[in-house]
Amino acid sequence: MSGTGLGWPALVPPYRNRLEEWFSTPEKLHASFDTREELVSLLRACDNTLLESSLQLIADALLEWHADNARTVASGRRESRRRLTECLPSVPGTGLSLHEHYNQIALQSPLALLPVLRKRKLATDRVVDRGARATEEIRLRQEYALRLAAIMQEAQLPVCKVLAGVSNAEEAWPRLFGTRRSKTLRNRFRAWDKFREWLLYSRGRSYPEGVADVLDYANERFQEGCGKTVLESLQASLSVIEGVGRVPSTQQISQDPTWQAQLKSYTADLVSAAPPEQPASMLTVAIVLACEIFVCTPGEPSYLRALGFVCLLMVWGSLRADDVQGLLPQTMLLDERGLSIDLARSKTTGPDKRTHTVKVFVERSISLTGHDWLKAGYALWKDFDFERDYLVLKANEGFTEPLEKSVPSSTVALYFRKVLSELKTPKREGRTWKANDQRPLLPGYTSSHFTGHSARNFLSSVGAAIDVDPRELDYLGRWKVGGEGSATYIRTSRQVVHRLQSHIACSLVTGQPKHYIEVDSIKALTDYAAKAGESESQVRRRHTLLEGSKGLGGSWPTLALEVGVAAPPSPVEQVSMPGSRGDYFIVTSRTTGLRRLHMLGCYVKPENCYDVKFVSHVGAEDVDNICKDCKARMKAQAGEEESDPSSSDSGSESM
Known part of the structure; x- marks a missing residue:
């Protein structure tokens, strides 16, 4: 029995090293005794020089470790038995093994699969965590809910009396916050924690006694030149704490007209003094071309190529970095129509939203270079499609393969930049696009110009520039889900998305019916490159590929698919x-x-x-x-x- 995740007991190094020498694995140590008497005899047999006091201390620690890990070991044993029940041993001397006979029967009648399916479901429900990301969301949500609950208990808000008679208060407190996400609760706690610290040192108390405390704090932060959202975050935290805390509306500071009027005044001044908001930097067409070539280049690190495929999926699927970690890899499918994958968690979808899940689509013939990046990327990710509730895994040091660990959306954005930094300048030789290995497309640190949101706005921005109907562009980013209902979106989205993707790609390749001009995006990139110490003219030349009304040049579609795969039967x-x-x-x-x-x-x-x-x-x-x-x-x-x-x-x- 291996792979249970069992760790060694927490003993000081000399004794732990001896245990590793005697038993080699924690599983063997756990199975070597059941009672204290057996353990003491075993330790004496292994080392008869141990003092009686040391022997008893080690025995106490090992017995506690043995009891704490009993369920883990039992789960590992059940998993081992499950694997054995699904793998029948071969029988020598016959034409077919038992396993081959079983496969033949199963192919002839799916009824033969029932026992295996039943056993597998029972075992999976017991030992497998189906969603590491969902589990982490639940853990963080409960953590910050309890922290906010501690604030209410410290202030003795009315809700404390309501829950005083509840038998399981630890379960009841987190549920007071409804379906708020962990990030929302975290932001409310952090904003309040700063205000609470100010109260402690300035007023000698942990909760405001009246609106004067809030006004003084707001004025002090305003004089310090705080960010434009600092006071709004305080108001949001105050509103949640008073609302959930059952403070009567007439006594709520967050509803006080004087505070609300001053908050509006402070916010208006902060917004006018703040620099204008900058949208995410726009990708250039050259970057999209270089990504396609990169994914289809066997010499590059395999997992980095897989991440390049994710970058293209973000472009053509209009995905944020956070959306990527809501994709379910086991639902990824590539057929005659194109690629589809389920998006289970985003700002507008999830178990607590009106729409639980939607699909992301990419039309099968989408390729600006003629390289079949969909097929190549799909083949790369099929090696990592084990069941989980996130897509991108943590990369090893050389990006050759992933580790079975999730990463936050901020790391996905950094991986996005890593891929961009490895891209080479695309060049056209005849009808074929290739990479110029001697010329990086984004030299130096120019890739830092782009963020995790840059890919999401590419398709909709190009579509708007070539006069695509704005109502249809909403399908690309799934903004239609909340507006007209999830059922209508699901029935019509694939056809609309495929048509828009083909129309935009055709315009980029041929320049027809209207060509796309990317002067602004290249200008923003070259300005950033100049600040980073790179040659402005060099970067401009490497990214200027569109030839006016001719687009990239060539005919559409660029990808020659096999005969018979263009249109699937209904x-x-x-x-x-x-x-x-x-x-x-x-x-x-x-x-x-x-x-x-x-x-x-x-x-x-x-x-x-x-x-x-x-x-x-x-x-x-x-x-x-x-x-x-x-x-x-x-x-x-x-x-x-x-x-x-x-x-x-x-x-x-x-x-």
């Missing part, structure tokens, strides 16, 4: 031709990700479902369960007693 045609697409189809739930197997002819219609995959053969790794109605039909076809299909729950699939 779901209705797929059902009418069962032999051509398989006898089964797998429906993936939009809200839970559950993969349910159906037979053709099931009353669950593929054309009404969100994510459908047609198959001829099914393996245990392909599905999570089987539609009850279809299961009854399978049993009837196999000659078994047919069960009552009226209890089918297959209709619960998210359409």
